[in-house]
Amino acid sequence: MGKYNYSKKYLKGLSVGPFLKQVKIRNEHIEAASDELKPFDYHSNKLVEQLHPSIQHCKVSKIINRTDAKSFVLTSDKPLAYFRAGQYVSMNIKVGKIMVSRPFSISSSPKKALGKNSSYMITIKDNPDGFSSREVNKNWKVGQSVDISGPQGEFYYQSLRDAKHIVGVAGGSGITPFISMAEAIADGTEDFSLTIIYGAKNKNALLFKTELDALAKKCKKVKVVYVLEDKDGFITSKIIKKYVKGDFSLFVCGPRGLYKAMDKVASELKLTRRRFRKEVFGEYGDPSKDKDFPKDLVNKTFKLTVIMRNKKYHMPCHSNETLLNAMEKGGVHAPSRCRSGECGWCHSLLMEGKIYAPKEVDGRRLADYTFNWIHPCASYPLSDIVLEVPYNK
Amino acid sequence: MEEKLHYDVVIVGAGNGGLSAATYLSKKGKKVLVLEKHNLPGGCATSFRRGRFEFEATLHELCAMGEGETAGQIRRLVDDYGLKVKWVPIDEAFCSISLEKNKGFYVCMPVGVKAFADEMEKVVPGCRASVETFLEFGRMFSDGVEWLAKYYNEPAGLAKVKMLLKWKDLMKLVPVDTDSMLRKIGMPDKAREIVESYWDYIGTPSDSMSFAVYAYMTYNYLYRKPYICHDRSHEISLAFDAVIRKNGGEIWYCSPVKKIDVKDNVCRGVILEDGTYISADYVICNLHPDTAFKKMIDPEEVPVRDRKSMNARTMAQPCLTIYFALDKSMKELGLKGYDTFLRTTGNNRKQFDSCNSLKTHKENCFTILNAVIPDSSPKGTCLLQFSKFYTADVFKGVKPEEYFKLKDQLVKEALDQFEKELHVNIRDHIEEIVAATPVTWARYIGSPYGNVYGYIPHTWDGMFARVQSGHKIDHTIKRLRFVGSAGTQMDGYSQTYLSGREQARYALMDMKRGE
Numbered sequence A: 001m002g003k004y005n006y007s008k009k010y011l012k013g014l015s016v017g018p019f020l021k022q023v024k025i026r027n028e029h030i031e032a033a034s035d036e037l038k039p040f041d042y043h044s045n046k047l048v049e050q051l052h053p054s055i056q057h058c059k060v061s062k063i064i065n066r067t068d069a070k071s072f073v074l075t076s077d078k079p080l081a082y083f084r085a086g087q088y089v090s091m092n093i094k095v096g097k098i099m100v101s102r103p104f105s106i107s108s109s110p111k112k113a114l115g116k117n118s119s120y121m122i123t124i125k126d127n128p129d130g131f132s133s134r135e136v137n138k139n140w141k142v143g144q145s146v147d148i149s150g151p152q153g154e155f156y157y158q159s160l161r162d163a164k165h166i167v168g169v170a171g172g173s174g175i176t177p178f179i180s181m182a183e184a185i186a187d188g189t190e191d192f193s194l195t196i197i198y199g200a201k202n203k204n205a206l207l208f209k210t211e212l213d214a215l216a217k218k219c220k221k222v223k224v225v226y227v228l229e230d231k232d233g234f235i236t237s238k239i240i241k242k243y244v245k246g247d248f249s250l251f252v253c254g255p256r257g258l259y260k261a262m263d264k265v266a267s268e269l270k271l272t273r274r275r276f277r278k279e280v281f282g283e284y285g286d287p288s289k290d291k292d293f294p295k296d297l298v299n300k301t302f303k304l305t306v307i308m309r310n311k312k313y314h315m316p317c318h319s320n321e322t323l324l325n326a327m328e329k330g331g332v333h334a335p336s337r338c339r340s341g342e343c344g345w346c347h348s349l350l351m352e353g354k355i356y357a358p359k360e361v362d363g364r365r366l367a368d369y370t371f372n373w374i375h376p377c378a379s380y381p382l383s384d385i386v387l388e389v390p391y392n393k
Numbered sequence B: 001m002e003e004k005l006h007y008d009v010v011i012v013g014a015g016n017g018g019l020s021a022a023t024y025l026s027k028k029g030k031k032v033l034v035l036e037k038h039n040l041p042g043g044c045a046t047s048f049r050r051g052r053f054e055f056e057a058t059l060h061e062l063c064a065m066g067e068g069e070t071a072g073q074i075r076r077l078v079d080d081y082g083l084k085v086k087w088v089p090i091d092e093a094f095c096s097i098s099l100e101k102n103k104g105f106y107v108c109m110p111v112g113v114k115a116f117a118d119e120m121e122k123v124v125p126g127c128r129a130s131v132e133t134f135l136e137f138g139r140m141f142s143d144g145v146e147w148l149a150k151y152y153n154e155p156a157g158l159a160k161v162k163m164l165l166k167w168k169d170l171m172k173l174v175p176v177d178t179d180s181m182l183r184k185i186g187m188p189d190k191a192r193e194i195v196e197s198y199w200d201y202i203g204t205p206s207d208s209m210s211f212a213v214y215a216y217m218t219y220n221y222l223y224r225k226p227y228i229c230h231d232r233s234h235e236i237s238l239a240f241d242a243v244i245r246k247n248g249g250e251i252w253y254c255s256p257v258k259k260i261d262v263k264d265n266v267c268r269g270v271i272l273e274d275g276t277y278i279s280a281d282y283v284i285c286n287l288h289p290d291t292a293f294k295k296m297i298d299p300e301e302v303p304v305r306d307r308k309s310m311n312a313r314t315m316a317q318p319c320l321t322i323y324f325a326l327d328k329s330m331k332e333l334g335l336k337g338y339d340t341f342l343r344t345t346g347n348n349r350k351q352f353d354s355c356n357s358l359k360t361h362k363e364n365c366f367t368i369l370n371a372v373i374p375d376s377s378p379k380g381t382c383l384l385q386f387s388k389f390y391t392a393d394v395f396k397g398v399k400p401e402e403y404f405k406l407k408d409q410l411v412k413e414a415l416d417q418f419e420k421e422l423h424v425n426i427r428d429h430i431e432e433i434v435a436a437t438p439v440t441w442a443r444y445i446g447s448p449y450g451n452v453y454g455y456i457p458h459t460w461d462g463m464f465a466r467v468q469s470g471h472k473i474d475h476t477i478k479r480l481r482f483v484g485s486a487g488t489q490m491d492g493y494s495q496t497y498l499s500g501r502e503q504a505r506y507a508l509m510d511m512k513r514g515e
């Protein structure tokens, strides 16, 4: 042919025979093998089931009453999934006829999830105006069945990324992941130093004070500083500087207000971004005061059509309430985990309509904007909406 | 009353193969339903967010793309499907490092057939003639493969005669292994070790890899350039989702299939994890056959051919991927190159043999997305990814309570090596870090021990032999076909898109014949 500039000498001794016989040879290899149907028993896949169950069926086996909060010890027939201290689970809660999911940090050591007595502790602050939390704290008894997700979230110590010393700033129920971390340090699961700076209105509002004091006493790597509003004011960079020296990572968990305050503190302390980590805080709340929220659409009601598989559901939605909430109220238990715009589990297709997604909690991927995918947990309707959501039982 | 659900075609899994098959069939007017276990399309072709970053999960580069006059079969496929994706060509081929004592090298190779040969000559004086010969073979294979594609890889009658006349050289060189052919054309050892850097993408060492396949791939990268998309591979997967819907298809997320209903050697539909039964005229399965046959199909219905096949073939590689978001730019950190193969030795048989345990595996292929897409992360930062491929269930024996520590340990070892060999400081700049182990991959895609490459293409189980068996011989259950990395075309984005289209086309033919 001469079309290709290589010498034919390299093809000497080669024929098309082997090519034409390839299929035959392959068939012979296959034919020679055993016809046993071996089981699917790979170790990595077993680890998946153990570490990342999609759902864990639990029972409340113990309830601990605290001032303004309750702790629930969850157990199951199977060992619960091991996790990283600081992670949360998404818990299904039935309020009347409505099924919702809410994230809760695990407030016990990963070690307690091991072995025969495997358990998680979940701690829920009383909130008289709350919807799901009130239901749980008021009505749940020992023996209550609870379905929870596998462990979720990125709020944990990572030895290569973080400083060996973590300063954990907590507000209110935000103490829960730090309890797990402190316990994990004390029982040898984790190896880092933790200084917890725990802010509360007053002494009575502190959750876990007895436990924290005991942990600090028992373990040199755990320190606890209480900052009481009525006595010491708010948590400031000055307070942090007073208790912490050298390189550290700042971890924050608590109400949204605390995050704003800590942004300021972090900049005062000249922390680089990698030294400053925030747990997701859950629902964003009413967005209508946001600067970029269209003023003429505050408090408007629209029509929401939800497509789940081959079914359609119709319900109202309000511009000051997330689409996820609107769906739950309307009887559609759409998937969710973090409810903070971050994890992407609620990822849904906006077929029609316009939404408002607050920048602070807009955790979408780039291509989501191009193809109109949204996170309903952090999206507010600005018109009638048609939304296709992933299936959830 | 439960309504009865029926579709022309049910696709199990929205990975590359499944999405491609769904696009093809929906475009042909079939009523298609895609069932996906996860809440997103793409399987491996996805992205994830951490803090202010979005990481690419898997895509290093697409092969056989090109543009305009260099357009290859994948460009035609994506255009034909109507995918709306911002494709980006990559202006470098690869960097390759060998750490071998006295024989080591660190080279960065350009794209462009001529530029590549020039650079090779610079790095290994005297190798030019052999490199040019290699690339000429590559050009011939590339033309041959494009020619075969016109006949859907099944030239018959006159076309078959034509093939025997016109593509004789191609056929002669398919069964020859890469190593011995490169030696035969007189390529010096060092040049050969550089040229063979890509072996990891194919998943079998060059002494058992088809010369034609390897030269085809290399030539395609150099001539047509490697491509990625601008907004991570999530963009491609969502583009597929959009096209399938536009074609009238449906996709159900968070809908894992539990059983594929096969009775009397005919596939009749699927049962979802929640018990929903969906009947279908045809089922296309994007899962690894090992998963489907061992977990989802009635054991009595697993054909002897498939039982034997599974025992004869070798499971391909699971991987460990580590993603870093760094708070300094590439330049500030002293990093260069988009795609680099960091190897302890230039001998890829030795590399391959070390991949069967966590202890011995020391190879690393790393990519820096900012080298191609500077704004893929905020200014003054960059995204670095390590990929390590194993050849066994390497987490065997690991207990849940040991898992996280082991994961951190593996990341540390890889980082130690990287910093030491490249003389850079990474650890003081890690803003985000994510490691996906074989367990993570097994979790997301459900494959046997996180295998992402299907089956190892041993000399006897290479691409050409598979392609020739893919229409009839390996089609063992009526109305059921497999697509994806374990398919005829082997692993990789381009190849799994092709596999999806190929099997979808066969399925259409089967349906037309009423089979």
Ligand SMILES: Cc1cc2nc3c(=O)[nH]c(=O)nc-3n(C[C@H](O)[C@H](O)[C@H](O)COP(=O)(O)OP(=O)(O)OC[C@H]3O[C@@H](n4cnc5c(N)ncnc54)[C@H](O)[C@@H]3O)c2cc1C
Binding pocket: A088, A098, A100, A102, A103, A104, A105, A106, A107, A122, A123, A124, A125, A127, A129, A130, A131, A132, A133, A134, A153, A173, A174, A176, A177, A279, A280, A281, A282, A283, A285, A321, A325, A326, A328, A329, A338, A339, A340
């Ligand atoms: C990662 C993470 C970990 C957490 N860990 C803990 C923890 O360990 N302990 C703890 O106490 N808290 C924790 N929280 C917070 C906890 O999830 C919330 O406090 C809890 O969901 C609040 O419940 P609530 O009853 O107060 O509010 P809810 O009322 O359940 O939720 C508030 C939202 O629900 C909406 N809503 C009102 N009515 C309805 C309705 N009919 N249907 C649907 N939605 C409605 C409201 O508009 C409001 O926006 C955590 C949060 C996150 C994100």
Ligand code: FES
Binding pocket: A335, A336, A337, A338, A339, A340, A341, A342, A343, A344, A345, A346, A347, A363, A375, A376, A377, A378
């Ligand atoms: S539930 Fe996590 S992003 Fe919406």
